[in-house]
Amino acid sequence: METYVGSVSRGAWRRWSIVASGTALLCALPAVIAVLPVSASPISAPALRARILASARVPYQGYAESTVNLGLPLLPGLHNVSLLLDGTTDQYVWYRSPSYWRADDVTGTGESDTYADGGVTYLWNYGTNLLTQVTGAEPVRLPRAPDLLPPALARRLLDTAGRADRISRLPGRRIAGVDTAGLRLVPAGTSTTIGAVDIWADPVSGLPLEVEITGRGTTQPVLISTFLELSRAQPDLAAVIPHPAPNVGLTTTRLPNVDGVLNSDGDGDGDTTPFPPQLGGLRRVVLPGSPSGVAIYGTGFSRFVLLPLPRGVGTDALNAAIQAGAGSVPLSGTGGSQAGTQAGVLIRTPLLSVLLVRGGFHHAVFLFTGAVTPALLASSASALVTDLSHRPRFR
Amino acid sequence: MIRVELVKLARRPRSWVSLVLLCGLPVLVAVFVAVTHLAPPPGQGPALLSAVLSSGSLYPAAALAIVLPIFLPVAVAVVAGDSIAGEAGSGTLRYLLARPVGRTRLLAAKLVALVVYTLSAVILVAVTAYLTGIALFGAQPVAATAGGLTTSNIAATSLSGSGLSPADIALRTIGAVAFIAVSMLGVGAIALFLSTITDSALGAALGALAALITSEVLVTLNAASAVNPYLPTRYWLAWIDFFRDPIVWRNIERGFAVQGVYVLVFLAASWAHFATKDITS
Amino acid sequence: MIVTRGLTKRYGPLLVVDQVDLDVREGDRYGFLGPNGSGKTTVVRMLLGLVYATSGDITVLGQPVPKQVGKVLPSIGSLVEGPSAYGHLSGRANLALMDAAGKSGARRTRRSRIAATLDRVGLGGIDNRPVKRYSLGMRQRLGLAAALLRTPKLLILDEPTNGLDPQGIREIRDLLIELNAAGTTVFLSSHQLSEVEQLCTRVGIVDRGRLVRQDDLETLRALTGRSIVRTPDADRARELLDGQIELAQAGRLVIADADTAALNSRLVAHGVRVTGIEAERRSLEDVVLSVTGSGSDRVDVQDGDRP
Structure with missing residues (x-):
C-alpha cells in the first residue's frame, strides 16, 4: 500500500523538478541559440571587403546598440560628442537608400532623430521641440549618432584603410539572426592607436552588422556597435521623411552653427588662420567645402584634426580637461623665450587622444584630436607652437 | 474562490487608500504644473511631462511615468506580498485551507485578485490623469492653429515630432497601460512567491522591492551588461516607445516577454513551494 | 473517525510528534490531553492536512489524509490554535467569506445559516462592529461558529474554551454535548484536565510527542x-x-x-x-501525572550540564 507520506514528498519533488527544469529551459534558450553553429562563408577577405564597401545601396531597418568606453571628460561645447563617445547609444534606423534614411537616437525620455531627405539633412530634437534643416555640404563635422551605426561605421573605416593595412577573415557570428562573415583590419602605421577593426557582415549582401574597434595593445574592444534586430525590408519613403506636427518649431541653419565649436573663422575673431601645410610629419589634407576653421592632417588611420577653439570655449575646455585629470606634456623644440611657458594638456584614452595647447598671438586654444598616439599629437603641437612663435603677426 | 478574493480586496480599506494615493500624486503634480506653468525641460524629469502644458491628452502617459518608478511597484508589491503571508499572519490561512480551499486554487485566486488590482490601479491612474489633463491643460496643443494646416485632428506631438490624433493617443495610451500593468505583474509574481515563503506580509513586499532595486542598480551598471537583458526592470521604460512614431516594437516585445518569463517562473515556484508547505501559522 | 498509525513529525532534528497511534471512534467525545508544547497542535494540523507528516498514516472519516483531504474537510469543522478572522470585517461578513470559500452550501441559504449558527454559539444578537473590536471570548465563539457552519460530522477543536469565562465554558460544553448527542464526533485538544474530564468520553494523553495512554475515561478513572x-x-x-x-x-x-x-x-x-x-x-490528574513527565515548557539543567 502506498503511504501518503511518500506521495507528498514525491509530489514536492515532482513539482520542484518541473519548475526547475522549466526555468533552466527558459534561461538556457538564449545561450542555446547563441551556440548554434554559424554557417561558415567561404568568401575571401578582399571579396568581403569589396562587398561591404559596395553595400551602401542595401536597404535595411533595425535596432542598433553602440557602446563606446573612452573615458573622455565632458568638454564644454563638445557635450553631445562626449555623450556619444562614452556610453551606450540606442538607435532605430530605417535605411532606404544612401540619400533617404532616418535614424532615431532614443533615450528613456525623448529622442533625437537624423533624417537624410534627398540632399537635405533634418535634425529633430524632442528636447528642444525643434526640427532643424541643415543646409550646405558637410565634409567635416562633429560625429553624430548615425555615424556609429554598423554599416556607416564599417564602410567609413574600410574607406579610410590604405593598401598597407592588412585584412584577414574572422570566424562568423550570428548577429540579429543573420549568419555573418568576419573581417579583421589591422592598420599598418605606427602612429595610430587603433589595434584592430573587426567587422561582421552579411556575406551575401555585404551589409555590415557589427563593428568592434580595439585599441593597440589591448584586447577589450573600446567600441562595439551591433544590430540587435534587423530586417532587410525596404522602408517606405514616408517612414524616412519628417512629418512635423503643427506646433513643432522649424529652423534652417548652416552646419557650423549646428556643431557650435566648428565656427568657420578660426578662433572666433574673424581671423583667417593659415594652418601650416605639414605637422608632425603629416601633410594637411584639404577637403572641398570644409570649413576654414578646421584642418585635417594625414591619411588613412594616421590622421588627426586640428581645431582652434573659440576663445571662451577654449579656456573652458582647457580647465575642464585639467580638472578631469588630464596630464601635462612638455612641448619640445619650441625654443626661444617662450620655451618655459609652453605645455600641452593631454587626454589619453585607449583609442582617441586629445591634446589642448595655448599658442599664438591671441593665446588661442588649439585642439588636436584623432585616433593617433599622444606622441604624434605632442610633436605636432610643438611644431604648431614653434610655427606660431616664428610668426608673431599671425592673425 | 475568485469572487471571495475580490470581495476581500474590495472590502479592504487599504486597497482604496493606495488607489487614491496613486491617483492623487499625478493630480497634485498636474495642479502645480498648471498653476506655475513650469514643466520640467523636455528630456528631463518624468517622461512626457514637458509636453502636457501644450496638450492635456498626453497626461495619462505622463502620469504613468510619474507613478511607475516607486508608487506603483510599492503598491503592487504590498498587495502581492500580503496575499498569502497576510492570511498566514492573521491566522486565517489555516481556516481557508481547512475549509477546504485547494492550495493551488487559493494561489490562483490570489493571482487573479492581484491582476485585477494592478489593472484597476493602472487604468484608474490613466483615467483620472486624463480628466485632470483635459480639465487643466485642454485637449488641443496651444500652437495647433499656427500655419495653414488642418489641425483639428492633431491633439499632441509624438516623441518623433509628428502629430498624433486623439484616437492615436487613445490607442497608444491603452498600449502603454497594458505594458505597464504587465511590468507590474512581474513584481507582483516575485512578491507572491516571497509571500508563500514567509509569514510576514511586510517582509515579502520589502523583499520584492529589494529585488527591484537590485535590478534597477544593475541595469545602469555597464559591468553587469551580460545579465542586463534578463533583469526585470530592463524594459520597464519601453512603454515610452508607444509614443514614438512609428511605434518601435522591439523593446516593447522584449518587455512583455521578460515579464512573462518572470511571472511564469515565480508563479511556478510559488505553486511548487506552497503546495507542499507545512502551514504552521 | 480518526485513525493514525505511527504518525511522526520532525522539524529538522526536532522530533515533535513521535509514533502516535490515535483511534477516535464515531460518536466519541475524544479528549486529546497534554501539556503545552507536547505536539497536540501539530497532530491536529496533520489531521487537517495543514502540516505533512514525516512518516506514518492518517485516516480521517475513512479517507487517507492528506491525499484525499479535500474529500473529508467539508465534513469537518475545526478550530486550530485560537480563532482567526479578518479584523476589519464584521463577524457575519467573516462567516459569509468563509462559507463562500471552498465547497459551500447554497448561496441563497447563506444568510439564514449564518444567523442560525451565530445563535447557536451565543452571538445571535451581534451588531456589525468589526471583529477587531470583539473580546477574546466573542472571537472564540465566532471561531466556533465558523467550525459549525456546515453542521460537520467531525469537530476538531484545539483549546476551544480559551478566553471564555466560566459561564461561557459551561455553555460551550453543553453545546458540544448537544452536538455529540446529535451525532457529531468531537475531537478536543486541551491542556486543561478539568475541561477534558467534564466533557470527554475518551481520552488520549500525549507527552513530548508520544501518545502515552489512550482509553475510555471510565476505564482510566477505575x-x-x-x-x-x-x-x-x-x-x-x-x-x-x-x-x-x-x-x-x-x-x-x-x-x-x-x-x-x-x-x-x-x-x-x-x-x-x-x-x-x-x-x-483515580482522578484524571493522577493518571496524567503517573504517565507524563514535566511539561516541555519547563527546562531543567541536565546533570551533564552542571559545571
Whole structure:
C-alpha cells in the first residue's frame, strides 16, 4: 500500500523538478541559440571587403546598440560628442537608400532623430521641440549618432584603410539572426592607436552588422556597435521623411552653427588662420567645402584634426580637461623665450587622444584630436607652437 | 474562490487608500504644473511631462511615468506580498485551507485578485490623469492653429515630432497601460512567491522591492551588461516607445516577454513551494 | 473517525510528534490531553492536512489524509490554535467569506445559516462592529461558529474554551454535548484536565510527542479498591478498622475496602456516624501525572550540564 507520506514528498519533488527544469529551459534558450553553429562563408577577405564597401545601396531597418568606453571628460561645447563617445547609444534606423534614411537616437525620455531627405539633412530634437534643416555640404563635422551605426561605421573605416593595412577573415557570428562573415583590419602605421577593426557582415549582401574597434595593445574592444534586430525590408519613403506636427518649431541653419565649436573663422575673431601645410610629419589634407576653421592632417588611420577653439570655449575646455585629470606634456623644440611657458594638456584614452595647447598671438586654444598616439599629437603641437612663435603677426 | 478574493480586496480599506494615493500624486503634480506653468525641460524629469502644458491628452502617459518608478511597484508589491503571508499572519490561512480551499486554487485566486488590482490601479491612474489633463491643460496643443494646416485632428506631438490624433493617443495610451500593468505583474509574481515563503506580509513586499532595486542598480551598471537583458526592470521604460512614431516594437516585445518569463517562473515556484508547505501559522 | 498509525513529525532534528497511534471512534467525545508544547497542535494540523507528516498514516472519516483531504474537510469543522478572522470585517461578513470559500452550501441559504449558527454559539444578537473590536471570548465563539457552519460530522477543536469565562465554558460544553448527542464526533485538544474530564468520553494523553495512554475515561478513572469515609468520629472508626486505614486526616479516612455498602453498615452498626462514604476513583490528574513527565515548557539543567 502506498503511504501518503511518500506521495507528498514525491509530489514536492515532482513539482520542484518541473519548475526547475522549466526555468533552466527558459534561461538556457538564449545561450542555446547563441551556440548554434554559424554557417561558415567561404568568401575571401578582399571579396568581403569589396562587398561591404559596395553595400551602401542595401536597404535595411533595425535596432542598433553602440557602446563606446573612452573615458573622455565632458568638454564644454563638445557635450553631445562626449555623450556619444562614452556610453551606450540606442538607435532605430530605417535605411532606404544612401540619400533617404532616418535614424532615431532614443533615450528613456525623448529622442533625437537624423533624417537624410534627398540632399537635405533634418535634425529633430524632442528636447528642444525643434526640427532643424541643415543646409550646405558637410565634409567635416562633429560625429553624430548615425555615424556609429554598423554599416556607416564599417564602410567609413574600410574607406579610410590604405593598401598597407592588412585584412584577414574572422570566424562568423550570428548577429540579429543573420549568419555573418568576419573581417579583421589591422592598420599598418605606427602612429595610430587603433589595434584592430573587426567587422561582421552579411556575406551575401555585404551589409555590415557589427563593428568592434580595439585599441593597440589591448584586447577589450573600446567600441562595439551591433544590430540587435534587423530586417532587410525596404522602408517606405514616408517612414524616412519628417512629418512635423503643427506646433513643432522649424529652423534652417548652416552646419557650423549646428556643431557650435566648428565656427568657420578660426578662433572666433574673424581671423583667417593659415594652418601650416605639414605637422608632425603629416601633410594637411584639404577637403572641398570644409570649413576654414578646421584642418585635417594625414591619411588613412594616421590622421588627426586640428581645431582652434573659440576663445571662451577654449579656456573652458582647457580647465575642464585639467580638472578631469588630464596630464601635462612638455612641448619640445619650441625654443626661444617662450620655451618655459609652453605645455600641452593631454587626454589619453585607449583609442582617441586629445591634446589642448595655448599658442599664438591671441593665446588661442588649439585642439588636436584623432585616433593617433599622444606622441604624434605632442610633436605636432610643438611644431604648431614653434610655427606660431616664428610668426608673431599671425592673425 | 475568485469572487471571495475580490470581495476581500474590495472590502479592504487599504486597497482604496493606495488607489487614491496613486491617483492623487499625478493630480497634485498636474495642479502645480498648471498653476506655475513650469514643466520640467523636455528630456528631463518624468517622461512626457514637458509636453502636457501644450496638450492635456498626453497626461495619462505622463502620469504613468510619474507613478511607475516607486508608487506603483510599492503598491503592487504590498498587495502581492500580503496575499498569502497576510492570511498566514492573521491566522486565517489555516481556516481557508481547512475549509477546504485547494492550495493551488487559493494561489490562483490570489493571482487573479492581484491582476485585477494592478489593472484597476493602472487604468484608474490613466483615467483620472486624463480628466485632470483635459480639465487643466485642454485637449488641443496651444500652437495647433499656427500655419495653414488642418489641425483639428492633431491633439499632441509624438516623441518623433509628428502629430498624433486623439484616437492615436487613445490607442497608444491603452498600449502603454497594458505594458505597464504587465511590468507590474512581474513584481507582483516575485512578491507572491516571497509571500508563500514567509509569514510576514511586510517582509515579502520589502523583499520584492529589494529585488527591484537590485535590478534597477544593475541595469545602469555597464559591468553587469551580460545579465542586463534578463533583469526585470530592463524594459520597464519601453512603454515610452508607444509614443514614438512609428511605434518601435522591439523593446516593447522584449518587455512583455521578460515579464512573462518572470511571472511564469515565480508563479511556478510559488505553486511548487506552497503546495507542499507545512502551514504552521 | 480518526485513525493514525505511527504518525511522526520532525522539524529538522526536532522530533515533535513521535509514533502516535490515535483511534477516535464515531460518536466519541475524544479528549486529546497534554501539556503545552507536547505536539497536540501539530497532530491536529496533520489531521487537517495543514502540516505533512514525516512518516506514518492518517485516516480521517475513512479517507487517507492528506491525499484525499479535500474529500473529508467539508465534513469537518475545526478550530486550530485560537480563532482567526479578518479584523476589519464584521463577524457575519467573516462567516459569509468563509462559507463562500471552498465547497459551500447554497448561496441563497447563506444568510439564514449564518444567523442560525451565530445563535447557536451565543452571538445571535451581534451588531456589525468589526471583529477587531470583539473580546477574546466573542472571537472564540465566532471561531466556533465558523467550525459549525456546515453542521460537520467531525469537530476538531484545539483549546476551544480559551478566553471564555466560566459561564461561557459551561455553555460551550453543553453545546458540544448537544452536538455529540446529535451525532457529531468531537475531537478536543486541551491542556486543561478539568475541561477534558467534564466533557470527554475518551481520552488520549500525549507527552513530548508520544501518545502515552489512550482509553475510555471510565476505564482510566477505575476504582482503586479503596473507600473514602467522612466521619466526625474518626477515632472510633480507627479502633474499629485498625489496619485497614491507609490515611486519616481531619475526619477523612481512606480505607482499603472496596465494598462501600458493607463498610457503611458496619460503621453505622458500631455507632460511627458517617457523613459521607464513596468508593475511591483515580482522578484524571493522577493518571496524567503517573504517565507524563514535566511539561516541555519547563527546562531543567541536565546533570551533564552542571559545571
